[in-house]
Amino acid sequence: MTDHDVVLVGGGHNGLICATYLARAGRRVTVLEAGESPGGCAATREFAPGFSVSSCAQWLNQLNPEIIRELSLEKHGLQWAARNLASVSLDAGGRHLVLQGEQLEGERLTARDRESYPSFRRRMLRYAKLLATACGTRPPKLVESNLADRLNLVKLGLGLKMLGREDMGELMRIILINMYDLMEEHFDSEQLKALLSLHGVLGSHMGPRSPNTVFGYLYHCMGEHHGYLGPAQVQGGMGALGNALAASARDAGVEIRLGTRVAGIDTRAGRVVGVTLSGGEQLRAPLVVSSADPVTTFEGLVGYRNLETGTVRRVSQIRYKSGCAKLHLALSGAPQFTGLDPSRLGQRLVIAPEMDYIERAFNAVKYQECSAEPAMDISIPSVNDPTMAPPGQHVLSAIVQFAPYAPAGGWEQHRASFTSSLLDCLEHYAPGISAQVVGAELLTPADLEARHGMKGGHWHHGELSLDQVMMMRPFPGATQYGTPVAGLYLCGAGSHPGGGVMGQAGHNAAREIIRREAAA
Amino acid sequence: MNSTSDDTMLLTTPFHSRVSRACELNAWGSWKGYTTPKAYTDVELEYFAIRSTTGVFDLTPMNKYRITGPDAGPFLNRLVTRNVDKLGIGRVGYTVWCDDAGQVMDDGTIFHLGENDYRLCAYARATDWLFWSALGFDVNIEDETAAVAALAVQGPTSCAALTAMGLEGLADLKPFGLAEYDFEGETLMVSRTGFTGDLGYELWITPRLAETLWDRLFEAGAPYLIKPFGSDALEIARIEAGFLQAGVDFVPAEEAVRNGRTRSPFELGLDWLVDLDKPLFNGRQALLREREQGSRYRFVLLDVDGNKPAHNSFIMKGRRKVGTVTSAAWCPTAKSNVAFAQVELPHGAVGEELVAEIYYQRELHWTRVLAPCRVIEAPVFNPPRRRATPALPF
Known part of the structure; x- marks a missing residue:
C-alpha cells in the first residue's frame, strides 16, 4: 500500500514549487529533503556566531514573479530587504562604474558607451523576452514531436521572425559567439565590457572568450525581462525564501520531511516503484520526481546498472564542471571601499575590472588551479538587512570565479592560501578589510556539491550552453521532464530551462506531470 | 611478425603464412581490417569440403572481448537480449544486442569460460559500446581479438579429423559445449560451434601456436580430405543453414546513418533470443512497445x-x-x-x-x-x- 501519489526527492526551490503545484492538483506529495532546512540553494546559515549569510545563492534576480504570485510567497513570509539593486564595478582607484537598469554612471565611460548602451540593452531585452517565452513552455522533442510541440516550435519561430529582419539576423549572428567579441564591437570602457561579460559567465565554466557566453548573458537578462532591474535581496537571507516556499507547499497539503536523505530511487523492470532512505526505510509511490541534478539522479540514485546503456552514455556526457566558490566573511565593521559612497555599500559590488582579468582568472581553472586574481560578485547583505549580523557589524558574501573542483593535492592544501589570496584581492579595493575579518568561510565547488547535492557544485545542475538547453536538456530522451524510467520525472535546474533560483523547471515539470498522468 | 605485412595496410592473422601458401587464387578480401581469403582454390570445392568432408576457416579476425570480474554476468545480462544466467559454465550461447531503441547492434556468441569469465564474439567492433555499458559495473573488458587465434573446422568428418589430431573424446562434446585440451603445453579450447549449420568445431589458441596447430590439423586431417575454405564458400553454407550475417542482413544500429534502416530482433526473426521477462536489458522498453504496437x-x-x-x-x-x-x-x-x-x-x-x-x-x-x-x-x-x-x- 502506498500513502503517497508522488515522492519528491529534494526540497530545493524547484522541488518545493513542483510539489506545491502537484498538491494543488490533488496529488498527495511527500518531499524528502536531506538538509535540515527547506530551500536547497535558497538557504541561510549562521557561519560565525551572530553572522548569517545566504550560503549558496545570494541574489534573487530570476524567480518568476508569476510563481511568486501563484504560490502566495509574500503571504507566506517572503519579504524584500532590497530590490533593483545597482551593480557597481569596483575600481581600485575609486573611479567606479554604476549600472542600474538603463542608467550608467562612471567617469571613465566614453560618449560612445553612453550612446550605445541603451540601444544595446533594449535589443538584448527583446532577445531575452523571446528566451523567456521558450523557458515558459516545455521544450519540444528532437524528433517525434506532437502537435503541441510543433505549435511551440512554430511560436518560437514566429517570435524569432517577429523580431524583424535586423534583430533576427543579429541574434543568429551573436548567439553562438562570445561576450569578448560582442563587447569589443559595442563599447570602449573596459569596466563596462567586463561587467557585462561577467554576467555572461556567472556560474559557468567559461571565460569571456568562450563560445556560448552571449547566450549566458541573454539568459542573465531574462531576470530583467521578469522585472528585476537589478538583483533583489531577500529579508533574512535566501533561506527565508526556502521557508516561504515550504510554507506555501505545506499550505497546499505537501508533507515535507527534513533531514531525510534519499539513498536510492528504486526501479523494477524499468519502472519506478519508490525510494529507499539512507536509514533503510522504503517509501513506495507510483511517481517519483527528482529535483536533484540529472547526474546525481541517474548515477547516484537510480544507478547506472539499472538503466539502459544509451541513457548511461547520455548522462555521463553531461557537462557539469563548475568554477564557482563562495566566500563568507564576518566583519567587525563596515568595510571601506576606496571612493565608494557608503550609501552604495548595500548594492551589488563587482570585482572584474577588465575582460582580460576575467579571462586570466578563467585560465587557471582550466588547469584545476585557483585564479590568482579572481572575479567577485559581492553582497554585503547586512547593510540592507541588519538581522544578518550583530549590530554595527557586517557580513560579506562573494561569488568567486574561478575555483577548481579538485585542485592538485586536494582542497585542504589550498583552502587557507586561496582564502588569503581572496582577502588580498579585496584589500586592493577595500584597504583595511582584512583587519576587520572576525570569521571567514570558503565554500569550494566540492563543498557546494556536498552541501547541496549538486554534481560538481554547478549552480545550474549542468552547464547552460546551447548543447545543453531546450530539447538537449538534460539529454535527448529525458526532455519534457519525463525520463527513460517510467514514472520518474525530473524537476530541477538540470531540466529545461535550467536556472539559478528561477523556479521555472519546477513549475513546468508539475504542469507536464499533471498533463501526462491525466492522459495515462 | 604476424601483425603487419609489407605490401598491404591490412593486418594479417597468425595463420597467414599457411593461409597465403594455400591461397592459390590469391583472392583476398578485407574482414574488419584483416586480410582474409575469399577463396583458396575453387569456391564449389571448398563448399563441398564443408558439406562432405572437412573445411577449415581462419576466423581470427572475429572481434573477441574477454569480460571478467564480479559483475561480468550482470553486465552481459544488461547488454544482450538473452538471459545469460541460463548459460552454464562451459557453454556457448548465440545472442544479439540492441541499442536503447531496441534496434540490433550486432549478433554474436557468448562463451561462458568460467566463473565471472566470459568471451563475447562480435561482428562489429564493440569496444566503445562495451565500455559505456560497463559504467556502474565491476567488470574488466579486454579486446583479445589479436591475442587469440581461431580456426573453424566444419563438416561431417571434422570430429574424426580432430580426434585423429589427438583431441580424445571430442565426439562427446555437445553442440554449444566447450572443452579444453593440452596442446604443446598450452590450452587449446574447442567449442562445438560454427557458422555453417553442419557438424563442426571452433579452435581457440594462443597466436604463438597458430602455425603449429594448422600444420598438425592438416596433417591429421589429410585422410579426411580436409581443405581450407574462404568467405565465399562460407557465404553459401551460412545461407543454406539460415544464418544471418551482420552488415548484410541487417545494418548494425550504431553504423546506420539513415532513420529507419535498422531492425529490431523481432524484425529479424530472432524473437527466440529476446527474454522480455528479464527485468532490464538494453532495448527492453522499446521492444515491449514494439510488441504492443507491432513491428x-x-x-x-x-x-x-x-x-x-x-x-x-x-x-x-x-x-x-x-x-x-x-x-x-x-x-x-x-x-x-x-x-x-x-x-x-x-x-x-x-x-x-x-x-x-x-x-x-x-x-x-x-x-x-x-x-x-x-x-x-x-x-x-x-x-x-x-x-x-x-x-x-x-
Missing part, C-alpha cells in the same frame, strides 16, 4: 523458383513492392534457391506466394525474371549430424 518488417526465408540467385531483388506482391532480398544463394546440398528477405508486414506469413524480381547479366545482356517464390518455415539445410551427440562417425 514494421518480417524476416523471411524464401524458396525461389529457378536457379538464379535472387541477389538484391525486390520482392513483389502483385504489382506492389513489399520487400527486398538481403542474401541469396543457390544452395547445392539442399538443391534450393534460397533468399533472405525483409518484407513489410503483414506480408511474409509462412506459405505466402510472392515474386522475386531478379536481374542478371549474361555477356553484357541484362535480363529480368519474375521468379515466383514462397515463404518457407525453416532453413533448407539442417541435418541430424549437426546436433547428434556423440558426433556421428564419418
Whole structure:
C-alpha cells in the first residue's frame, strides 16, 4: 500500500514549487529533503556566531514573479530587504562604474558607451523576452514531436521572425559567439565590457572568450525581462525564501520531511516503484520526481546498472564542471571601499575590472588551479538587512570565479592560501578589510556539491550552453521532464530551462506531470 | 611478425603464412581490417569440403572481448537480449544486442569460460559500446581479438579429423559445449560451434601456436580430405543453414546513418533470443512497445523458383513492392534457391506466394525474371549430424 501519489526527492526551490503545484492538483506529495532546512540553494546559515549569510545563492534576480504570485510567497513570509539593486564595478582607484537598469554612471565611460548602451540593452531585452517565452513552455522533442510541440516550435519561430529582419539576423549572428567579441564591437570602457561579460559567465565554466557566453548573458537578462532591474535581496537571507516556499507547499497539503536523505530511487523492470532512505526505510509511490541534478539522479540514485546503456552514455556526457566558490566573511565593521559612497555599500559590488582579468582568472581553472586574481560578485547583505549580523557589524558574501573542483593535492592544501589570496584581492579595493575579518568561510565547488547535492557544485545542475538547453536538456530522451524510467520525472535546474533560483523547471515539470498522468 | 605485412595496410592473422601458401587464387578480401581469403582454390570445392568432408576457416579476425570480474554476468545480462544466467559454465550461447531503441547492434556468441569469465564474439567492433555499458559495473573488458587465434573446422568428418589430431573424446562434446585440451603445453579450447549449420568445431589458441596447430590439423586431417575454405564458400553454407550475417542482413544500429534502416530482433526473426521477462536489458522498453504496437518488417526465408540467385531483388506482391532480398544463394546440398528477405508486414506469413524480381547479366545482356517464390518455415539445410551427440562417425 502506498500513502503517497508522488515522492519528491529534494526540497530545493524547484522541488518545493513542483510539489506545491502537484498538491494543488490533488496529488498527495511527500518531499524528502536531506538538509535540515527547506530551500536547497535558497538557504541561510549562521557561519560565525551572530553572522548569517545566504550560503549558496545570494541574489534573487530570476524567480518568476508569476510563481511568486501563484504560490502566495509574500503571504507566506517572503519579504524584500532590497530590490533593483545597482551593480557597481569596483575600481581600485575609486573611479567606479554604476549600472542600474538603463542608467550608467562612471567617469571613465566614453560618449560612445553612453550612446550605445541603451540601444544595446533594449535589443538584448527583446532577445531575452523571446528566451523567456521558450523557458515558459516545455521544450519540444528532437524528433517525434506532437502537435503541441510543433505549435511551440512554430511560436518560437514566429517570435524569432517577429523580431524583424535586423534583430533576427543579429541574434543568429551573436548567439553562438562570445561576450569578448560582442563587447569589443559595442563599447570602449573596459569596466563596462567586463561587467557585462561577467554576467555572461556567472556560474559557468567559461571565460569571456568562450563560445556560448552571449547566450549566458541573454539568459542573465531574462531576470530583467521578469522585472528585476537589478538583483533583489531577500529579508533574512535566501533561506527565508526556502521557508516561504515550504510554507506555501505545506499550505497546499505537501508533507515535507527534513533531514531525510534519499539513498536510492528504486526501479523494477524499468519502472519506478519508490525510494529507499539512507536509514533503510522504503517509501513506495507510483511517481517519483527528482529535483536533484540529472547526474546525481541517474548515477547516484537510480544507478547506472539499472538503466539502459544509451541513457548511461547520455548522462555521463553531461557537462557539469563548475568554477564557482563562495566566500563568507564576518566583519567587525563596515568595510571601506576606496571612493565608494557608503550609501552604495548595500548594492551589488563587482570585482572584474577588465575582460582580460576575467579571462586570466578563467585560465587557471582550466588547469584545476585557483585564479590568482579572481572575479567577485559581492553582497554585503547586512547593510540592507541588519538581522544578518550583530549590530554595527557586517557580513560579506562573494561569488568567486574561478575555483577548481579538485585542485592538485586536494582542497585542504589550498583552502587557507586561496582564502588569503581572496582577502588580498579585496584589500586592493577595500584597504583595511582584512583587519576587520572576525570569521571567514570558503565554500569550494566540492563543498557546494556536498552541501547541496549538486554534481560538481554547478549552480545550474549542468552547464547552460546551447548543447545543453531546450530539447538537449538534460539529454535527448529525458526532455519534457519525463525520463527513460517510467514514472520518474525530473524537476530541477538540470531540466529545461535550467536556472539559478528561477523556479521555472519546477513549475513546468508539475504542469507536464499533471498533463501526462491525466492522459495515462 | 604476424601483425603487419609489407605490401598491404591490412593486418594479417597468425595463420597467414599457411593461409597465403594455400591461397592459390590469391583472392583476398578485407574482414574488419584483416586480410582474409575469399577463396583458396575453387569456391564449389571448398563448399563441398564443408558439406562432405572437412573445411577449415581462419576466423581470427572475429572481434573477441574477454569480460571478467564480479559483475561480468550482470553486465552481459544488461547488454544482450538473452538471459545469460541460463548459460552454464562451459557453454556457448548465440545472442544479439540492441541499442536503447531496441534496434540490433550486432549478433554474436557468448562463451561462458568460467566463473565471472566470459568471451563475447562480435561482428562489429564493440569496444566503445562495451565500455559505456560497463559504467556502474565491476567488470574488466579486454579486446583479445589479436591475442587469440581461431580456426573453424566444419563438416561431417571434422570430429574424426580432430580426434585423429589427438583431441580424445571430442565426439562427446555437445553442440554449444566447450572443452579444453593440452596442446604443446598450452590450452587449446574447442567449442562445438560454427557458422555453417553442419557438424563442426571452433579452435581457440594462443597466436604463438597458430602455425603449429594448422600444420598438425592438416596433417591429421589429410585422410579426411580436409581443405581450407574462404568467405565465399562460407557465404553459401551460412545461407543454406539460415544464418544471418551482420552488415548484410541487417545494418548494425550504431553504423546506420539513415532513420529507419535498422531492425529490431523481432524484425529479424530472432524473437527466440529476446527474454522480455528479464527485468532490464538494453532495448527492453522499446521492444515491449514494439510488441504492443507491432513491428514494421518480417524476416523471411524464401524458396525461389529457378536457379538464379535472387541477389538484391525486390520482392513483389502483385504489382506492389513489399520487400527486398538481403542474401541469396543457390544452395547445392539442399538443391534450393534460397533468399533472405525483409518484407513489410503483414506480408511474409509462412506459405505466402510472392515474386522475386531478379536481374542478371549474361555477356553484357541484362535480363529480368519474375521468379515466383514462397515463404518457407525453416532453413533448407539442417541435418541430424549437426546436433547428434556423440558426433556421428564419418
